[in-house]
Amino acid sequence: MAEHDYTCRIAWTGNRGEGTRAYRGYDRTWDISTPGKPVIHCSNDPLLGGDPRLPNPEDLLLATLSGCHMLWYLHLASIAGIVVTDYVDQPVAKGESASDGTGRFLRATLKPTITVRAGADLVRSEAIHAEVHRHCFIARSVNFPVDYAATYREV
DSSP states (O other): OOOOOOOOOEEEEOOOOSSSSTTTSSSEEEEEEEETOEEEEEEEOOOGOOOSSSHHHHHHHHHHHHHHHHHHHHHHHHHOOOOOEEEEEEEEEEEEEEEESSEEEEEEEEEEEEEOOOTTHHHHHHHHHHHHHHHHHTTTOOSSEEEOOOOOEEO
């Protein structure tokens, strides 16, 4: 196995002038910077005082899981001779929070709507989802179950 590094810069942007002197005296905002890529402005989950207009860590994890699955699905579909012309996912993750503020994801369900060329092997199209989990870096790294509930359209 070859190892490789991923880097980014996380910079807190929520100092209102007094730092963390008071619990409610600072914003839960930060920027993600990756060399050569656009900055992503983020916040905490709104349930924990974050800005609801900005992505939070939970949003980013779910989007990353979905994106990784999509990219591997497209790759494996191409190899299988299945022509995908559109792919839109609306994943849902279930989390839990304890009274002490700790939390975790319990599971995620990816719900892609996949448009394939007429005549595509839909049985094979569905089977590819199970193969993706063996390849996807993110899915292989999380400690909660990831399910798939895909729908298909033929054009």
